[in-house]
Amino acid sequence: MTETSKNVMEFEIEDIEGIGPTTARKLREAGISSVMELATAVADELATDLGGSKETASNFIMAAQKLLRESGVLDNEFTTADVELEKRKSLLRCSTGARALDELLLGGIETQAITEFYGEFGSGKSQICHTLCVTAQQPPSEGGLGGGVILIDTEGTFRPERVDQIARARGLDASEVLKRIAICKAYNSSHLELIVKSMGKYIDDFKAKMIIIDSIISLHRAEFSGRGTLADRQQRLNGLMHKLVRIAEIYNVAVIVTNQVQSTPDTFFGDPTKPAGGNVIGHASTYRIYLRKAGNDRVAKIIDSPYHPYSDVRFTVNEKGIDDTEEAPKKKSKDADE
Known part of the structure; x- marks a missing residue:
């Protein structure tokens, strides 16, 4: 600070x-x-x-x-592009734990932005969250953010044993790592919205540099079922996402959200899965990354970004959390120029 x-x-x-x-x-x-x-x-x-x-x-x-x-905390309403470029060069980036995935993200997870990971169950979303809980605490010189982590668990997927395993495998003091992770279990959509509304206080209390919500859509999707409630659900999600955007910018923290998928049976060509939450989540997310299983490995593909190349990489999940495969190849998508 x-x-x-x-x-x-x-x-x-x-x-x-x-x-x-x-x-x-x-x-x-x-x-x-x-x-x-x-x-x-x-x-x-x-x-x-x-x-x-x-x-x-x-x-x-x-x-x-x-x-x-x-007071100099926020930039002036109008700045020139060269000033913005210098400012972006100084942004902190957090390693995901896998070199290939960091390269895909041009350095790692950015602060002052929302990074969304979506995919089917078992695609690695929660494993990325567990790994980031560890890597975010490392000093910036070692690819971290040098601060604590706030994790909001809406699906009951957080396991402290997994964080302990990842920290030990990476040669860190597991007990110290666990002490700097603040866990909150949200039980309904109103509870989640209230937590996000009061997030500023929690960021100060826990000296957090990263906020993780796993997952952003789960509670709203369960409570607002049917077309009659769709408009209300989307309006509340919209308010939630834009609140997170402002928090990321003003507090200079990295915000990670995971998202579920839904199938489109009428899709005859290509992948029939698409992220839940519609355009509300898509537009609010700065970076959108699609995760899918590929045998024993996982594949991450950039779906939406203001400046990242539209490519994909392969990574694996092991005792270190998210890690490189043996070869860690980087692939270019066929639709990269589309």
Whole structure:
């Protein structure tokens, strides 16, 4: 954490222009206790919490963001492309544990972005999450982020024994690694949304540099069944994903989400599986990676990215978690130029 960030943590909500003692009390009752949390709030939700208009809520959010810009935490609203390029060169990237997969991602998992992994059961989604819990804690010089990890488990797939095994196989102190992983089991969609809403506090408490949600769609998919509930489900997913986008940018953390798949039986050519959640999750995810089984190995393919080449690589799962195959070949997809 930079000195600038430390100074921002010292600010009180009352320091924001237009917020008095009464409004500050209402914000704290709504779970917003810091300038950073207010800056990432959603205007509609904030208006409901405060019992006021959306315009007033938006003004409070913009005032919090203005304070962060003046403090140097957030960039100015307008910057030049060369400044953005230099900024991106300094972004932290976390190793996945497999050199081939890191090369596919041009260095690893980025901070200030949402990386989505989707695939069928057994394709390696949870294994990647377990491995990232370990690699993210290593110092940046060793391919990590140098911070803790927050993992939200919606499917009951997290196993601390697996993390222990991966840490030991990689020559790390397993007990120290386990202490820096904060686990939260979300039992319904409202619980998940509440956790994400209060994520700023948890990031500070656990000094987290990575947030993992395994999986993002599971609870909403189970609770909102049938076409009659589809619009409500998508609207809530949309709010959830965009909240994660703001958290990733303002807190400079890496956000990993896993996603389930659904089959399209009317597909006669190509792979009939596609990610669940529709365009809402697809548009909000910065990078989208498709995982599939290939014998004893796994294949990762870039499906959507602003700048990554559309290629795929093979990796394996062993006692070290995600690891390279013996040859670790890198393949180019036939549709790379499409």
